[in-house]
Amino acid sequence: MQMSVFALAALVKIAVVMGVVLLTVAFLTLAERKVLSWMQDRMGPMEVGPYGILQPIADGIKLFFKEDIVPAGANRFLFSLAPILSLVPALIGFAVVPYGPNYEIEVSGVRIKPFIITDVNIGILYILAFASIGAYGIILGGWASNNKYSLLGGLRAAAQVISYELNVGLAIISVLILSGSLSMVTIAEKQAGSMLNWNIIGMGHGNGIWWWFPVTQFVAFVVYVISSVAETNRLPFDLPEAESELVAGWMTEYSGMRFAFFFMSEYSNMILVSCIASVLFLGGYHAPYPGTILSGGWALAEGVFWFTVKVYAFLFLFFWLRATLPRLRYDQLMRFGWKVMLPLALGNIVVTSIVVYLLRI
Amino acid sequence: MGSLSFLYFGTVIVLTAILVVALRKPVSSVIALLVMFFHIAGLFVTLHAEFLAAVQIIVYAGAILVLYLFVVMLLNVKEDDSYQRQFRLGMGLGLLALAELAYIVSAAGLAEEPARQPAAAAAAAGNTETVGRALYTTYLFPFEVASLILLVAMIGAILMAKKGIMGESK
Numbered sequence: 001m002q003m004s005v006f007a008l009a010a011l012v013k014i015a016v017v018m019g020v021v022l023l024t025v026a027f028l029t030l031a032e033r034k035v036l037s038w039m040q041d042r043m044g045p046m047e048v049g050p051y052g053i054l055q056p057i058a059d060g061i062k063l064f065f066k067e068d069i070v071p072a073g074a075n076r077f078l079f080s081l082a083p084i085l086s087l088v089p090a091l092i093g094f095a096v097v098p099y100g101p102n103y104e105i106e107v108s109g110v111r112i113k114p115f116i117i118t119d120v121n122i123g124i125l126y127i128l129a130f131a132s133i134g135a136y137g138i139i140l141g142g143w144a145s146n147n148k149y150s151l152l153g154g155l156r157a158a159a160q161v162i163s164y165e166l167n168v169g170l171a172i173i174s175v176l177i178l179s180g181s182l183s184m185v186t187i188a189e190k191q192a193g194s195m196l197n198w199n200i201i202g203m204g205h206g207n208g209i210w211w212w213f214p215v216t217q218f219v220a221f222v223v224y225v226i227s228s229v230a231e232t233n234r235l236p237f238d239l240p241e242a243e244s245e246l247v248a249g250w251m252t253e254y255s256g257m258r259f260a261f262f263f264m265s266e267y268s269n270m271i272l273v274s275c276i277a278s279v280l281f282l283g284g285y286h287a288p289y290p291g292t293i294l295s296g297g298w299a300l301a302e303g304v305f306w307f308t309v310k311v312y313a314f315l316f317l318f319f320w321l322r323a324t325l326p327r328l329r330y331d332q333l334m335r336f337g338w339k340v341m342l343p344l345a346l347g348n349i350v351v352t353s354i355v356v357y358l359l360r361i
Numbered sequence: 362m363g364s365l366s367f368l369y370f371g372t373v374i375v376l377t378a379i380l381v382v383a384l385r386k387p388v389s390s391v392i393a394l395l396v397m398f399f400h401i402a403g404l405f406v407t408l409h410a411e412f413l414a415a416v417q418i419i420v421y422a423g424a425i426l427v428l429y430l431f432v433v434m435l436l437n438v439k440e441d442d443s444y445q446r447q448f449r450l451g452m453g454l455g456l457l458a459l460a461e462l463a464y465i466v467s468a469a470g471l472a473e474e475p476a477r478q479p480a481a482a483a484a485a486a487g488n489t490e491t492v493g494r495a496l497y498t499t500y501l502f503p504f505e506v507a508s509l510i511l512l513v514a515m516i517g518a519i520l521m522a523k524k525g526i527m528g529e530s531k
Binding site: 075078120121122125126128129130131132133135136139140143151154155158159161162165169182 | 423
């Protein structure tokens with residue numbers, strides 16, 4: 001009985017999270033086109049529905065009914081496996097993201113946390129592990145297509161993802177030093193209080209009279225944001241795709257639903273890195289002011305609201321970067337990753353460790 | 362339940378490990394190796410070593426194997442001239458390892474039930490904390506030696522890749 005209640009609750013939570021994420025993915029495509037259009041003084045999609053609001057549905061139907069082409073000489077098995085290998089890791093990471101306050105309800109003797117699918121004690125490592133698997137989809141897709149452009153895109157993606165994954169990991173370490181835990185819920189709970197306790201400002205870690213001393217993680221935050229844009233292959237780091245030089249990189253030979261899978265994985269990855277950034281650096285579901293304004297059940301809704309606001313602010317930042325910045329050259333990208341971001345992240349870890357040690361004597 | 366999952370993970374690990382050396386295409390070998398790494402991580406999870414499971418995937422599947430794939434794709438190895446020539450050497454070494462295994466098992470005998478206490482203690486204190494504490498207290502010296510070896514390997518790789526770094530010209 002308890003087991004089945006537990007399983008049912010988990011399934012319901014998974015269904016809700018997947019539904020919300022996939023719906024967000026669908027409308028992010030529209031949001032991106034609209035935001036880009038407004039920034040470029042255009043209208044954007046206007047034909048389907050009022051102000052083009054139904055465009056994602058039309059796009060989905062179009063992709064679903066397109067002919068599914070496997071190019072001659074392609075490795076059929078790997079060609080089909082690649083889109084799956086890239087979408088599944090992007091969606092699986094949402095299992096450990098806390099969307100709302102750390103609150104428990106009891107249903108027939110089983111304690112259930114409604115705002116997180118599962119609070120694993122290695123939460124952030126779990127996300128990093130599956131994010132690193134996502135690279136296989138790109139590399140294998142590029143290789144299996146039997147196309148020069150695809151192969152070049154795949155190779156670029158492999159090098160880029162490995163380089164910038166390292167910086168993401170190093171930027172996260174200094175946050176882990178502050179919170180002393182790998183669990184996403186614990187990391188968010190450590191930033192409770194007000195905006196000043198968020199890791200981006202980092203007050204509240206000292207003992208006694210030094211409580212106000214800020215262990216700011218601003219450097220880690222900047223490194224994380226830049227590296228995560230590179231890891232999701234978004235402009236200005238979309239070299240694996242690079243329409244003007246590689247046609248569409250590893251996606252050149254893909255069409256129909258397989259292409260849609262790659263597309264969905266890119267947008268889910270954007271949502272996932274935005275969720276991680278808001279939990280690690282911006283206090284997750286905590287409001288910028290101390291406590292909550294509303295009381296009772298509405299306080300929970302307030303937490304979910306603030307989390308959503310932060311995630312959408314990050315997603316807007318992704319669109320903004322795409323509208324503003326031109327693509328980097330490949331050697332610039334590699335030099336920037338290894339010679340600027342890596343030393344910055346490493347230095348930040350050393351400084352944070354020393355400051356935290358001194359503050360806690 | 363525990364032995365059932367061990368049976369599954371163990372069988373898949375052995376099968377995919379054989380496939381890694383038996384398959385003709387290098388890319389297929391890499392895929393088999395990827396499946397094997399995932400099942401090893403699964404084995405760690407059944408032993409309540411979640412930290413090791415995550416590290417297994419991040420380090421081996423996420424970094425090392427991607428580099429392998431990178432090299433395999435760049436070199437574009439032909440199917441035939443890969444590993445088949447070292448059959449005799451491999452067979453000899455394999456028999457040696459098998460004999461060693463048989464000797465160890467027959468000398469010590471199989472334990473009735475694997476010790477559960479360390480796993481329980483680790484679960485109580487937190488898996489990550491236990492691993493970290495053991496690395497920096499009990500195993501500090503081997504840990505530092507391992508990092509030194511890695512540093513030497515890194516310097517060696519840079520020396521080999523950059524020919525003119527020591528001042529001599531071509």
